[in-house]
Amino acid sequence: xxxxxxxxxxxxxxxxxxxxxxxxxxxxxxxxxxxxxxxxxxxxxxxxxxxxxxxxxxxxxxxxxxxxxxxxxxxxxxxxxxxxxxxx
Numbered sequence: 001x002x003x004x005x006x007x008x009x010x011x012x013x014x015x016x017x018x019x020x021x022x023x024x025x026x027x028x029x030x031x032x033x034x035x036x037x038x039x040x041x042x043x044x045x046x047x048x049x050x051x052x053x054x055x056x057x058x059x060x061x062x063x064x065x066x067x068x069x070x071x072x073x074x075x076x077x078x079x080x081x082x083x084x085x086x087x088x
Contacts (some may be wrong), residue, residue, distance in 0.1 A: 025066055025084075027080060028080045028081070028084075031080065035070055035073050038066045038069055039062050042067070044065050045062045046059070046063065
């Protein structure tokens with residue numbers, strides 16, 4: 001019963017936060033968080049290469065692919081900003 005009440009309170013709280021944001025704002029947030037996650041992955045891969053737990057060639061391939069994906073997401077984020085400016 002306590003779990004159900006806690007879940008209900010959490011759901012209402014999450015809904016109230018999300019209701020104040022547009023789909024565009026939520027999409028921009030998700031893209032931004034994805035970029036942040038990929039930047040973390042790059043750092044972790046570099047640490048793993050330095051520690052010898054990841055083969056350098058493979059790690060470099062991971063890092064390059066993360067960077068390509070970040071570049072693509074930045075283009076998406078910038079396009080979302082353009083859309084936002086034209087709709088206001």
